[in-house]
Amino acid sequence: MADLTHSQLQSVFPDATELEAPDSRAAIFRAGLRSIRTDQLTWVLLYVAGQVVAPLVLMAAGYPTAAVLTAAALILVPVVVIAVLFHRATSTFWDTYAAARGLSHEKNGRYTSDVPLLRKGDRRSFPHVLSGTIGGVAARLMHYQYTETSGSGEDQSESTYRFTLVQFNLPAAVARRYVGVYLRPKSISFGRLQDRLAHDRGITLASTEFNSEYSLRVDNDQDDIALYELFSTTFVDQLIREFRATWEQRGDDLVVFERGHVTDAARLDDLCLRAARVLQRYLEEHQ
Amino acid sequence: MEAWMIIAILAVLVIGWVIVTYNGLIRLRNHVDEAWSGIDVQLKRRHDLIPNLVETVKGYASHEANVLENVIKARSAAVAAGDPVDQGQAENMLTGALGKLFALGEAYPDLKADANFRELQVQLADTEDKIQASRRIYNGNVRSYNTKTQSFPANVIAGMFNFAQREFFEITDPTERENVQVSFGS
Numbered sequence: 309m310a311d312l313t314h315s316q317l318q319s320v321f322p323d324a325t326e327l328e329a330p331d332s333r334a335a336i337f338r339a340g341l342r343s344i345r346t347d348q349l350t351w352v353l354l355y356v357a358g359q360v361v362a363p364l365v366l367m368a369a370g371y372p373t374a375a376v377l378t379a380a381a382l383i384l385v386p387v388v389v390i391a392v393l394f395h396r397a398t399s400t401f402w403d404t405y406a407a408a409r410g411l412s413h414e415k416n417g418r419y420t421s422d423v424p425l426l427r428k429g430d431r432r433s434f435p436h437v438l439s440g441t442i443g444g445v446a447a448r449l450m451h452y453q454y455t456e457t458s459g460s461g462e463d464q465s466e467s468t469y470r471f472t473l474v475q476f477n478l479p480a481a482v483a484r485r486y487v488g489v490y491l492r493p494k495s496i497s498f499g500r501l502q503d504r505l506a507h508d509r510g511i512t513l514a515s516t517e518f519n520s521e522y523s524l525r526v527d528n529d530q531d532d533i534a535l536y537e538l539f540s541t542t543f544v545d546q547l548i549r550e551f552r553a554t555w556e557q558r559g560d561d562l563v564v565f566e567r568g569h570v571t572d573a574a575r576l577d578d579l580c581l582r583a584a585r586v587l588q589r590y591l592e593e594h595q
Numbered sequence: 596m597e598a599w600m601i602i603a604i605l606a607v608l609v610i611g612w613v614i615v616t617y618n619g620l621i622r623l624r625n626h627v628d629e630a631w632s633g634i635d636v637q638l639k640r641r642h643d644l645i646p647n648l649v650e651t652v653k654g655y656a657s658h659e660a661n662v663l664e665n666v667i668k669a670r671s672a673a674v675a676a677g678d679p680v681d682q683g684q685a686e687n688m689l690t691g692a693l694g695k696l697f698a699l700g701e702a703y704p705d706l707k708a709d710a711n712f713r714e715l716q717v718q719l720a721d722t723e724d725k726i727q728a729s730r731r732i733y734n735g736n737v738r739s740y741n742t743k744t745q746s747f748p749a750n751v752i753a754g755m756f757n758f759a760q761r762e763f764f765e766i767t768d769p770t771e772r773e774n775v776q777v778s779f780g781s
Contacts, residue, residue: 542725
């Protein structure tokens with residue numbers, strides 16, 4: 309993945325205040341660790357030494373429970389310090405990235421949508437939502453996760469699936485042409501039964517490479533002519549060779565997604581650029 | 596288990612495999628044909644634009660008969676070409692001849708300023724981009740189909756049912772071609 313040029317960034321984020329990529333969360337976290345000063349480190353080492361000696365003394369004095377509790381505190385404190393630094397790095401990253409790209413940051417946002425990905429699971433949440441202009445239109449860049457619960461009682465288990473999304477609202481005229489278009493990576497299977505229940509059908513395009521990389525499904529009511537116009541030869545060629553993009557679109561809701569919670573500015577920029585290209589393709593067909 | 600049952604199960608498995616492999620080859624071959632028809636549409640559009648272009652150039656540079664004739668000949672050859680290899684060669688010749696035709700714009704400022712000439716240039720460039728995209732998809736399909744027909748054990752079925760190898764479509768990318776040097780000396 310190549311870094312975006314300034315002109316690309318300006319076209320994707322017209323309200324950007326800073327075009328250089330802000331640090332990733334990992335870089336901010338490392339900088340936080342490095343910023344611990346020598347005098348603070350001295351106190352930490354003294355604390356650790358005290359925590360090592362204290363359980364031994366307590367054991368010798370005949371207080372085993374107190375010794376165990378003190379030893380547990382020895383482990384707990386570094387964990388808490390790291391957790392605090394990590395939490396701060398996350399907040400700093402999102403605030404810095406949002407400010408640089410002219411977006412507003414909201415923690416634990418709410419969003420409802422009809423696209424299948426955002427209706428999956430037993431619980432859904434959006435830990436970070438950035439709102440503003442992306443690709444020239446109002447959009448949201450979000451971290452999204454859903455949790456599936458299986459089994460019951462002691463056998464109950466939970467699986468959490470994480471995604472990073474860019475969501476746009478399509479103009480009404482475009483939304484009328486496209487009832488539901490779902491372009492997913494070949495690896496994500498929502499299951500045949502679920503696809504049938506969702507009233508959608510698989511589409512095979514004329515490119516073998518495209519069909520081996522992507523799974524294209526559309527709503528049963530989707531007009532095929534409009535679909536083949538959207539997936540023009542040039543666009544299919546771009547999706548194979550120039551950029552990978554996976555999305556779900558239903559009505560006026562277009563959600564471009566990738567797996568995992570991305571916390572690297574360059575990768576978020578790249579996702580937004582790819583999302584803007586998909587949006588552009590929809591709008592071109594309308595024009 | 597009796598021997599005839601084992602033979603029957605094996606026969607069912609072999610027949611199933613033949614059907615699946617045969618259908619897979621048919622699907623790949625259809626993708627190749629479908630992708631070729633995509634190229635054909637764009638090539639036809641390109642060929643249809645050329646007579647207008649020639650007429651426009653004639654109005655400004657009628658004594659550049661040699662360049663115009665070369666374009667017309669190359670177009671006729673491209674229209675008549677059959678298989679992808681011949682078509683590719685004919686299209687490359689046409690691309691070269693068109694390059695020289697567009698270079699005339701540098702020698703005839705009135706031609707270069709002509710709105711129709713500029714519009715045709717834009718349309719041809721757009722068509723060539725689409726041809727390149729279609730070509731990449733077609734060649735990708737041919738690669739998958741040829742690999743399947745050559746790989747064991749599918750090559751047994753390909754041989755039995757006469758699934759012949761397909762040719763790639765090679766054409767010069769206009770963005771990669773060298774600038775054409777045209778001499779207007781005596």
